[in-house]
Amino acid sequence: MSDRSPQSMSATARSQNPDSTAHAVIPGVLLPLRKQQRVLLTQKPADHIVLVMTGVLMVEARLPERDRQVLEILFPGDAYHTQDAPGLLGASLIAATPAELQRYRPEALEAIERSNPEFRRRLESAMAHRSARRTLHLASMSGASGEERLADFLVEIGLHLGRQVQGSRSFDMPLSREEIADYLALNPDTLSRIFSRMKSSGVISISRGRATVPDWPALMRLSPFGAAQTELYEQTRVPA
Amino acid sequence: MSDRSPQSMSATARSQNPDSTAHAVIPGVLLPLRKQQRVLLTQKPADHIVLVMTGVLMVEARLPERDRQVLEILFPGDAYHTQDAPGLLGASLIAATPAELQRYRPEALEAIERSNPEFRRRLESAMAHRSARRTLHLASMSGASGEERLADFLVEIGLHLGRQVQGSRSFDMPLSREEIADYLALNPDTLSRIFSRMKSSGVISISRGRATVPDWPALMRLSPFGAAQTELYEQTRVPA
DNA sequence: GCAGCCGCTTGATCTGGATCAACAATTGCC
DNA sequence: GGCAATTGTTGATCCAGATCAAGCGGCTGC
DSSP states (O other), X not given: OOOOOSTTSOTTXXXXXXXXXXSOOOOSEEEEEOTTOEEEOSSOSSOOEEEEEESOEEEEEOOTTSOOEEEEEEOTTOEEEGGXXXXXXXXXXXXXXXXXXXXXXXXHHHHHHHHOHHHHHHHHHXXXXXXXXXXXXXXXXXXXXXXXXXXXXXXXXXXXXXXXXXXXXXXXXXXXXXXXXXXXTOOHHHHHHHHHHHHHTTSOEEETTEEEESOHHHHHHHOTTHHHHHHHHHHTSOOO | OOOOOSTTSOTTSOSSSXXXXXXXXXXXXXXXXXXXXXXXXXXXXXXXXXXXXXXXXXXXXXXXXXXXXXXXXXXXXXXXXXXXXXXXXXXXXXXXSSEEEEEEOHHHHHHHHHHOHHHHHHHHHHHHHHHHHHHHHHHHHHHOOHXXXXXXXXXXXXXXXXXXXXXXXXXXXXXXXXXXXXHHTOOHHHHHHHHHHHHHTTSOEEETTEEEESOHHHHHHHOTTHHHHHHHHHHTSOOO
16 A cells, blocks of 8 residues: 555665655645654644655653653654644653654645645555554553564564564664663663674574564564554555 | 433443443444453454444453453443454454444445535544544553552543432443453452452442442542543534 | 353462663764 | 673562462342
8 A cells, every 4th residue: 555665676775764755745734854853743723734855753652740651753754743642741752873854744735645645545555554553563562572562663664664584684783772671661771681682592683773573473482462553564565 | 422421321321331322323333242242253253333422431452362451441431443453363343341342344334424424523532532542542541550540540431431410420340350460450359359458448439230420520530541531532422 | 130241359379571680782082 | 902881691689579379249030
């Protein structure tokens, strides 16, 4: 349906920001973000929609007396609707890597959609895909152990940012340990321990922010929702 | 925006199925469900949209070797899109109380929407509202303790099914202990203990499936996401 | 009325992950 | 290159919630 897949391009392409034309460029307001730059989603009375053109983003929630949470991770091709986070959550988007967003106000969007039904269809498909991914993340958070949650996370990142060579797969890790911990509802100490165990069991190796999973099926076996994630990811690629 | 609110009706109305015309009746296929009846969401290649007319539903996921999970709870006025759960999750809708659904295939829906933009707006608003509620549930599941999660759940149910009298609020509990446990990612034993503590501290009392919260603000103080839920719920009521 | 079952409660024990506290490794900055 | 600051690792201890097991009450069906 949408053309978000890195794999559909030549093997020499960069894996980090694989696809600068994840959506045909129908211009809204272009928003280039440097690493760690933040876009507030709160207190904007007018909702809007944001398309991720390049880079990786985090949706963060911060409630007064509570730890920061990373609610979801956005990749090129994803569409985010401001209304998805209630105002009181104190949500923002944060660029995990340098990124480019395209922002649309709803009126503008409606006009575009009327004149370009193909664009509307893409947008709806992107939204549906992200919604299903959120379901999987919820399922993982509420049904899986720490190690399983980390495996699910690695599958998610690997699918979206990784390049497959034989049965192995490698990718640049866009999130810091603490950010991953906030996404997985683990504390950083515990996460570090789980990572160490996985490294010593050979499931993954990491050096200088580059992760390699030598045996992808082995990782999939640790990941309760990996198969569902893969199915979902495959659907977003051109079926033809 | 939509007219889903029980409170807008007279105080003598039943609180359980308060509003049989949550959406203006634009007929799709009407689906009456008895308690515990199940509608499979899987393996339907054609996606469709379901409107909850009356009753309370659970969205359940069941993966081969894993415990059942309740991913979300649906109330009258809610709209559910089949695509929100990936096929491999093994999802179904289950009626927690007797319920009525209206089901639409996407083609039919498109035709209706074209001729009735008001209906389309309502549907989108219902979807947006549910999406925000899902965000809050995720936040609660990954950031809150058992007691806080239960408080969040009670606020959710109380808002949707409760009737306010002074500062107190009461409602029929639509879910069993085990179902609540599956929704909150707790085990039933632990949940029962937390309930007992809350009962003995006077936050809530339950008899014959009817729950009473004598001091609603006290419950809200235990609920990290209660304020955000309330804000959200209020938005769905006619602002005028 | 009573047998049996199911949903719920409660006690005793166990454990995965949190917390606290050093310490090591990177990264950034002059 | 060298030093400070930030980020990641690891050990020791602790605790919320899971697990296991036993009882309790209310409902169903005979």
